[in-house]
Amino acid sequence: METAHYQKLYALLKSQIQVGNYKEGDLLPSENELSATHKIARMTVRRALQELAGEGYIRKVKGKGSIVSATRQSLGLLSFKGFSEVVGAEHEARTVMLRSPIAIAWPDRFFYKLDKREIKAGCVTFERIRYVDQDPVLLECSYLPNFGLQDFCEKPLLDGSLFKTLSVRHQIDILSFEQDIRAVLADESTARHFEIKPMTPLVQIYRRYHTSLSDYHVYSLTFCNTEKYTISNYQ
Numbered sequence: 001m002e003t004a005h006y007q008k009l010y011a012l013l014k015s016q017i018q019v020g021n022y023k024e025g026d027l028l029p030s031e032n033e034l035s036a037t038h039k040i041a042r043m044t045v046r047r048a049l050q051e052l053a054g055e056g057y058i059r060k061v062k063g064k065g066s067i068v069s070a071t072r073q074s075l076g077l078l079s080f081k082g083f084s085e086v087v088g089a090e091h092e093a094r095t096v097m098l099r100s101p102i103a104i105a106w107p108d109r110f111f112y113k114l115d116k117r118e119i120k121a122g123c124v125t126f127e128r129i130r131y132v133d134q135d136p137v138l139l140e141c142s143y144l145p146n147f148g149l150q151d152f153c154e155k156p157l158l159d160g161s162l163f164k165t166l167s168v169r170h171q172i173d174i175l176s177f178e179q180d181i182r183a184v185l186a187d188e189s190t191a192r193h194f195e196i197k198p199m200t201p202l203v204q205i206y207r208r209y210h211t212s213l214s215d216y217h218v219y220s221l222t223f224c225n226t227e228k229y230t231i232s233n234y235q
Contacts, residue, residue, distance in 0.1 A: 005038070006044045006048050009040065009048040010051050011185060013048065013049075013052060013057075014052060014226070015182065022068045023068060027065055028065065031045045031046060031065075053066070057069060093131070094131040097126065097127075098129055098139075099126055101152055103153060104125060105122050105123075106122065106143070110219075112219055118145045118217075124152055124153060125142060125144070127141045127142075128142075132228075135228050137225050139190060139222065139223040139225075140222045143218070143219040144218050145216060148216070149170060150170075151169075173212040174211055175210050178207070185198075185199045185202070186198055186200045186201075186223075194223075196227065200225075203226055204222070204223055205220075205224065206220075207221075
């Protein structure tokens with residue numbers, strides 16, 4: 001049980017650092033504060049902090065506590081830009097299609113509330129894994145309401161880009177997005193794609209994209225493997 005508590009706290013704090021809730025130089029809550037907030041033993045808190053320090057996310061300063069570091073290379077994966085545009089300037093970006101686009105009914109208990117028109121239309125969904133150089137960093141499942149998408153499932157994405165495909169072929173431009181970010185632990189299937197051990201902490205991101213069509217949204221569920229790279233929202 002102690003191990004599960006330590007992993008959850010470790011994953012939570014790591015996620016909060018990665019998405020900028022705690023920035024370089026910020027002081028984390030004390031061991032006592034974390035113990036009281038999460039209702040766990042101080043030794044459990046200490047173990048989580050030791051893991052974060054070992055990975056370079058924080059440093060321990062005598063008389064002060066745990067201070068956030070910035071030792072890892074950061075990728076702007078929380079920005080509005082597409083994956084290749086963000087990563088390709090400094091790294092080799094590669095995408096592998098795990099499941100080609102297919103028209104299906106929406107999954108049960110979908111992560112955003114759908115309107116009646118969306119539910120009736122069903123969705124087009126596909127799954128991709130994204131690499132930075134040779135490292136798998138993103139596992140992304142996309143969902144698009146299935147109206148106005150003629151031939152979407154029959155043709156490959158333009159230059160591997162969903163945004164470009166929607167804009168050029170379907171006159172749908174992505175304008176903005178909202179997102180929900182949380183820390184999770186990898187299950188066996190996700191761990192296999194990332195070539196990591198199950199229960200490794202990941203960042204999970206739900207997104208709803210707003211488009212140039214007022215009644216059309218694009219949705220995605222993304223897992224981020226941050227063992228080698230952090231993520232940020234620079235553009």
